[in-house]
Amino acid sequence: MSFAWSSVGHPPADDEVEVTVFGPGFGECVLVHLGSAHWIIVDSCIDASDTQDRRPVAERYLRALGFDPAADVKLIVATHWHDDHVRGMARLVAACASAAFGCSGALVKQEFVEYVKMLETARTTTAGAKVREIGRVLDLLHSTGRTIKYAIGSRPLCGLDGARLAHGHRATITALSPSDREFTLFLEHIATMMPAHGQPAMAAPPRQSPNLASVVLAVSVGDVNLCLAADMELHSDQLRGWNAVLSEAAMSSVGPASMVKVAHHGSHNGHHVPYWNTYVAPQPHCVVTPFNRSSKLPRDTDIDRLTALGTLYITGPRNLPKPVARDGAVERSLWESGIVLRDLQEPIGMVRLRRAVGAGGNWQADIFPPAHRARGGPPMGIA
Amino acid sequence: MNLARATTTGIFDPTATARDVTLGRQAHEYVGAFHRLRPTDALVGSGSPQGSMSSVSLMEYVQNALDAVAVPTIRTRQASTSRRADAPAPVAHQALAEWQGMVTEVGETHFVAELQGKIGQGVSGSMEEARIPVDEVSPEDRGLLRPGAFFRLCITREMTPHGSSRRYTQVVFRRMPAYRREDLEAARAEARELVRELRVE
Secondary structure (H helix, E strand, O other): OOOOHHHOOOOOOOOEEEEEEEOOOOOOEEEEEEEOOEEEEEOEOEOOOOOOOOOEHHHHHHHHHOOOHHHHEEEEEEOOOOHHHHOOHHHHHHHOOOOEEEEEHHHHOHHHHHHHHHHHOOOOOOOOHHHHHHHHHHHHHHHHOOEEEEEOOOEEEEEEOHHHOOOOOOEEEEEOOOOHHHHHHHHHHHHHHOOOOOOEOOOOOOOOOOOOOOOOEEEEEOOEEEEEOOOOOOOOOOOOHHHHHHOOHHHHHOOOEEEEEOHHHHOHHHOOHHHHHHHEEEEEEEEEOOEOOOOOEOOHHHHHHHHOOOEEEEOOOOOOOOOOOOOHHHHHHHHHHOOEEEEOOOOOOEEEEEEEOOOOOOOEEEEEOOOEEOOOOOOOOOO | OOHHHHOOHHHHOHHHHHHHEEOHHHHHHHHHHHHHOOOOOOOOOOOOOOOOOOHHHHHHHHHHHHHHOOOOEEEEHHHHOOOOOOOOOOOEEEEEEEEEEEEEEEOOOEEEEEEEEEEOOOOOOOEEEEEEEHHHEOHHHHHHOOOOOEEEEEEEEEEOOOOOEEEEEEEEEOOOOEOOHHHHHHHHHHHHHHHHHOEEO
């Protein structure tokens, strides 16, 4: 069962940075309070266990704290187009009426938009279902004339002058990816999936579709540095993945991160040792959003690796129990046929970290079940 | 013929459908829909013997009808109309559970799919992930098993007038409408216009 939205407590102080991570087991969403009621939102998900309220969790959370998404959100970033990162994104973009929208430039290129529109073409209830959300976002941006900011390695997406913030420190959000090579490969990949005349309509590309053109963000507010690593992965190619991130010019000005939204659901393939050794502060607070689909992440070995590095929080449950309450005859038929079912309406959890800017203090953590702190690591509250 | 089969292969044979089965209100609606189709609902490809009718319209209609109407019991037409005295007694079919699924991964022995529950206690309204043996897919549907494909998973109870019953599980794939050249062109033009007018900073 998810936490009660009425229990999220009080809003952050004007001089506090807050990082809140939602991750229900499929999908993730990160909110960052930069100070003085200025927020950014990275990716979107919904609470699938709440069949009554399908609003994106970011909107629900901000309203629960008493903020106005239309006025207080300055930037929304879609790190990539996979449906575990954009659920409810169109509604979120609509609710945050004054926010700029950031995404990989590849998502607004002719090739990708063509692909989305073609999948939607069949007009059945199911064809194109998995790209419908990103299609709605593009249509909304088009109809409202909202500003789109290309995210490319080393490009600043948003900056707030310290004079506008109670703590007096400048806030910057910088994209560290995708690289030019990833950008090109993404469009080449889309070209291979483009529908052709006579081909049966489809809902989506295979889930194994690579995490190309994923946007890693460096957030800096005074002495507080965050890394929001999206689904970035390792590649042997120096021009791709984490190798390319580390070669970005902007890395020279990135401070050591005391908080990391761990890449790619904590997978081994998302862990770049040189990055952690060079750009992450000792004993960081790390948050993993689990991926409870066919390939489950994080694995036990991932948790061991990350708890050895710092304090680790996981935003959702792992190894969900099989649902019950089906008819006995149905259960027997499933068993006889060798069919195994697992509930996807996972309850949503939340990890919230708050810290005053410029005071050199520690992160204070609030954990809302089923989010939990993973075993191991130093005592909570020690940065 | 069962309910699930009628959503796919049976759809292209209205004569056989009317002769052999009655699928409660669903079948009446679906057969009626077929006969109401106009010649202008032009078909593109998809292997239908009624080559001038619209696979898109028909498939959509049937899909919507099946989504909207839950009829758990299926009987043969003979049972509900003029059955001869020496004709075999009717066999009743009860849908115990039914899911609509989309394939997400295909392995050698199993495939993985996301399911939305449609019919059944504890099933209706559910969202689940399923790991299903490839053996459960009939040979004629195997070619349709690929990521992104849609299917119905049905568990049905068959009851004879003598009181015996058996359960069976079926995985029936949906034959999706084909992309049409003019639709793809329209999508391309729409994308061109959208990209041109997006306000990029």
